[in-house]
Amino acid sequence: MRALVYHGPKDVSVDEVPDARIEQPTDAVVRITTTNICGSDLHMYEGRTDVETGKILGHENMGEVLEVGSGVVKVRVGDMVVLPFNIACGFCKNCNAGLTGFCLTVNPGSAGGAYGYADMGPYAGGQAEYLRVPFADFNALVLPGDAEEKQRDYTMLSDILPTGYHGTELAQVRTGDSVVVYGAGPVGLMAALSAQIRGAAEVFVIDHQPDRLRLAERVGAIPIDDSNGDAVQQVLDATGGQGADKGVEAVGYQAHDHTGEERPGITINSLIQAVRPTGRIGVVGVFVPQDPSAADELAKQGEFVMDFGTFFFKGQSIGTGQANVKQYNRGLRNLIHRDRIHPGIIVSHELSLDEAAEGYRRFDAREDGWTKVLLHP
Structure with a gap:
């Protein structure tokens, strides 16, 4: 599959990498339809973190479920889902308290995991064609039937x-x-x-x-x-x-x-x-x-x-502290579905994955009008 890979400060490129795959029975694989460049991605892009080279970036992700593991019972192939940037197990002390941004299971030795981010575990990001989603039943929020037409709005449920x-x-x-x-x-x-x-x-x-x-x-x-x-x-x-x-x-x-x-x-x-x-x-x-x-x-x-x-x-x-996305995303999803809010109005650019490196460069340069960038692999 193709993915946006970090090679060093201000050096990212779209490379061929191994396909995302089911690794645990509770996993799903999602075909990414929309993934966003976040302002916090720029900390890594600029070399202001210790993110490792070779990391696939991208923690604001949504798409279509392509495959599920044998232990997944709720999420189904074909569902359109948006994924909290936090990866959480759903059963540790913090997850049980609703503090899913500080899961004690997914990033041993630390509190909290995330897709494609420095110090947040070994997980690949979603600025790619496909993404492995751990603990899919807990982490994937299934979207209603208007998901395709409202991708600019629903994708904001992943993080911002x-x-x-x-x-x-x-x-x-x-x-x-x-x-x-x-x-x-x-x-x-x-x-x-x-x-x-x-x-x-x-x-x-x-x-x-x-x-x-x-x-x-x-x-x-x-x-x-x-x-x-x-x-x-x-x-x-x-x-x-x-x-x-x-x-x-x-x-x-x-x-x-x-x-x-x-x-x-x-x-x-x-x-x-x-x-x-x-x-x-x-x-x-x-x-x-x-x-x-x-x-x-x-x-x-x-x-x-x-x-x-x-x-x-x-x-x-x-x-x-970082947001416990699952505390809020379901209710906010409902406001989007009922046309009560339209967070996608801040989107300035929608690019293909091939244009991702250029998108990073221009968003990082704070060029006029580059306020929120979406990628469509």
């Missing part, structure tokens, strides 16, 4: 829509809240959409990329351009000096200010300033324990200076 929703869950967004989201990338846009699903009265989204800010407005948020002045002050001015009730961080450790300087602590420290006293912040942008290629010594150790004094004095609280 549940991750954005998880940010609002961590922040405990409630009806009538004001919410500030830092980052208008795909996850930030889905967090803004999710805040409105949960009844937020107003949602602000901070960024400095014009194309992303336009999309923030399209999803119903108020764009805050930090290149036009201090973003915190803009949020304070818009909320009568009080600050937003809740905040969501959707950028992660490679955050940059509007001048282009990398500052990994700018998002969380800005949210501490922009969220009101006793407010809550949810962090779903990726942060890592080590980043050897970072610009400063603290960041190389996965650390940054946090304004903890202000955070404590304001009585704020914070929740962090």
